[in-house]
Amino acid sequence: MTAKSQIDLELRPAELSDSELVADLETARNPEDPRDPAMQRFWWTADPAAEVRTRLIAELDGVAIAYVMARHAAWKAGVRRFGSIRIVLHPDHWTVSRHQHLIEIAESWLKSEGCETVVAMVGEKLENELRVFDARGCREVRRGRQWELDLIANRDRLLAGAELSRKRMVEQGVRILTLDKDADPNRLADLYEVWDAAEHDIPSTVPIPVTPYDEWYHLWFENPGVCSDRLWIAREGDAIVGLSAIEYPPVRGFPWTAFTGTSPAVRGRGIARALKYETIAQAIGLGSERVRTQNDGENAPILHLNAEMGYMPIDPVLELHRELSE
Structure with missing residues (x-):
């Protein structure tokens, strides 16, 4: 050049x-x-x-x-x-x-x-x-933690973790399934409500705007990296109470967890863990070798889960701020 x-x-x-x-x-x-x-x-x-x-x-x-x-x-x-x-x-x-x-x-x-x-x-x-x-004069105000999970080295342990989580969900009466296998005609509207509540619980300095339903639909269901048979949901009774999905790039790059979240009322019961384990077990079945994820540095529960599953930290992302009046 x-x-x-x-x-x-x-x-x-x-x-x-x-x-x-x-x-x-x-x-x-x-x-x-x-x-x-x-x-x-x-x-x-x-x-x-x-x-x-x-x-x-x-x-x-x-x-x-x-x-x-x-x-x-x-x-x-x-x-x-x-x-x-x-x-x-x-x-x-x-x-x-x-x-x-x-x-x-x-x-x-x-x-x-x-x-x-x-x-x-x-x-x-x-x-x-x-x-x-x-x-x-920019200053760091937050730090996004990025992680990588080796699916080959951790394969047996991850599949065992997924099986254990399945048993715990059965004991609690929680069903874990992919969205394509859910027949409820209101499933998308219900899923949107759960996603929106979980999205706005993510620690953030910059306000998170409300995403209208049509924009949310485009983000999830016209996305070339996500499909309904790889989007996992949790149901308790008639309610959707959680979701998790990995985004698979069609051309190059690493699969990344697109989102994992649950309704506030069911947190602390291992449902997010079960959902995440299912996405990872599926990624192993699809032949993926690594999966990456990013979380806010103050999101203690998900950081703990990442460490438990064997994710290793990689290059963090710094959120820098500067006041234009300075």
Whole structure:
């Protein structure tokens, strides 16, 4: 590629057709976590309707070398105005000044929108990027814990754990099954209610907006990485009380747990554990070698479960904040 000093970044608005280029750029930035192009395209189609955003991209010889994203939810009176940014530079063209410049572009757009606090998520291993954010006055406010489970080394123990959880659920009268085997005509509406309650129980500094049903449906049932025969639910009586699913990238990358959660009223009974074990047993049956998951660093119950199942910590993600008034 051309030497760094010879490159001027010519940013243009990114279109949906650029999503594959950005997936390749994300993979070049972090080869240990390859970005799937089909999933990248899907996530761009899943932007909340109430969200305001901008995406910019720069190319060189048909390869994406820079990507800038800034977005925010609809502003509400009396609620602090948070905006998120994502800055990606190809490692062959990364410099401190370029990274600073792209952050300034994203922050300037958010400031023009009335944003008060900028949020960036950066992996702990991306030390050069973190130094740039630190120099701008960004501070770490939360930490997302990421984990990887070796399904080959832990196979027998995991399958035994799944069997034990099945027995405990039978003793409690809880049924664990995949959504495609559930015949209740109201299952999706019920599932949405359980998911929404569990989603808003996740520890967070930035307010979690309510996802309308149609957007939730798109996230789960038009997602190329999720299908109904791999989405596990828990039923007690007529009620759905929990769900868990692994997202399998169609092209490249690792399977990741998309979500695990239960209704508040049934927590502490091992139902989330049973659901998660079923997704892992299924992943083993499908031939997956590893599964990854991410959880907030303050979510003690799920962190304990990850450790029990044999997940090993990998690169955490730092949530950085900067006040635009500073």
